[in-house]
Amino acid sequence: MDPTQIAARADAAGGVIRTAALRSAGATARDIRRACESGAVTRLRGGVYTTPHAAAGVLTAAAHGGALCCASELARLGVWVLDSSRLHVAMGGGGHEYTHPECTCLPHWDDPPPGYGRVDVERALVQLARCQGPESFFAAFESAWRLGLLSRRARMSIRARLDARHRWLVDLARADADSGLESILRLRLLRLGIPLRCQVVIRGVGRVDFVLGERIILEVDGRDNHDDATHRHKDLVRDANAAALGYVTLRFDYALVMHDWPRVAAAILRARAVAR
Incomplete structure (x- = not known):
């Protein structure tokens, strides 16, 4: 597998990819080394590689050990969020946090483990409801709907995944x-x-x-x-x-x-x- 193909695989994964994913796609250790030498990918730490196209927030989340999520991912999508001052990182139920410079990350420990990259908009909104409460969720939900990010199926999926006390907000929402x-x-x-x-x-x-x-x-x-x-x-x-x-x-x-x-x-x- 040549460096361009390896970079394309990493970009398709959100800009961050594990060695195991590359190896399962057919890349050898030599292929990965050549990709690093060419600058197509950069080694973030052992077993984790990034591309030059990865968003800054995604890189920082990966450095912390997880995926961009919650208010940070919603803000990246252009959704109106009340507070995205800290970087929200999805760690899964048993992830490992890594130290990195100037860390102010806010970890989320909800399952399943997301790997690296970004969580989907549905999971980000459910996380926001639990993280910042009903007002923040409601504003972001209506904003995401207006932006065309939420199909009817997605809205119903979010409603089902919310805590029962928040489900009425989906019923109230408008586009x-x-x-x-x-x-x-x-x-x-x-x-x-x-x-x-x-x-x-x-x-x-x-x-x-x-x-x-x-x-x-x-x-x-x-x-x-x-x-x-x-x-x-x-x-x-x-x-x-x-x-x-x-x-x-x-x-x-x-x-x-x-x-x-x-x-x-x-x-x-x-x-x-x-x-x-």
């Missing part, structure tokens, strides 16, 4: 949430007994995030949107148009929803009471 922040706000209000209409088109205003009752618009401005002057002006124009039609617009940003929720809840509850 049209624009951001995880919207998902979290909707979930929190539902827990307060306040249902919302989502992604409502209002003539003269456009599509709004939520409508509460008949005349209250709720808009949620995410971490990366609506900060510049142009977006801010467009928001003000929309709010003015909505007011001219008899709507009241309540607008909340990431900091308010995530760090000052009592203020948000109080504003919504008061507006709801006044509107009745």
Whole structure:
């Protein structure tokens, strides 16, 4: 087996591969040595090889002894996650952790052993529910669905694998949430007994995030949107148009929803009471 073929095998495995997998595919010890000498693969440690195409997170997870998983893999896929500051590594039920420089990895010990590379999106979401709780899971689940990463079969598989107390979140989820922040706000209000209409088109205003009752618009401005002057002006124009039609617009940003929720809840509850 030539170096290019060995590198292709490793890339197909997510950028990290064991000697045993290469040998079972027909590579000899000499083939593997030649691949290392050519730079097609690099020896990470005894029995483990990587390619230049392997993602940084995958390499770090392999250095720790497992596969990229949970919030880290979801963030890599572009899924909205609440916190991916630490690298999440799937170790399986009996994996071995290895020391490596500047390690801040968060190991996951759920079975089955994943080997190296990355876990699939279904397992990553189930891990997230257990790791970061229902709000984080719900936001990521809706985001993954919107991105087209979850078939109906995948959604049902995730539901079956969740702890029983979290399964209702799959039933509640929608495919049209624009951001995880919207998902979290909707979930929190539902827990307060306040249902919302989502992604409502209002003539003269456009599509709004939520409508509460008949005349209250709720808009949620995410971490990366609506900060510049142009977006801010467009928001003000929309709010003015909505007011001219008899709507009241309540607008909340990431900091308010995530760090000052009592203020948000109080504003919504008061507006709801006044509107009745």
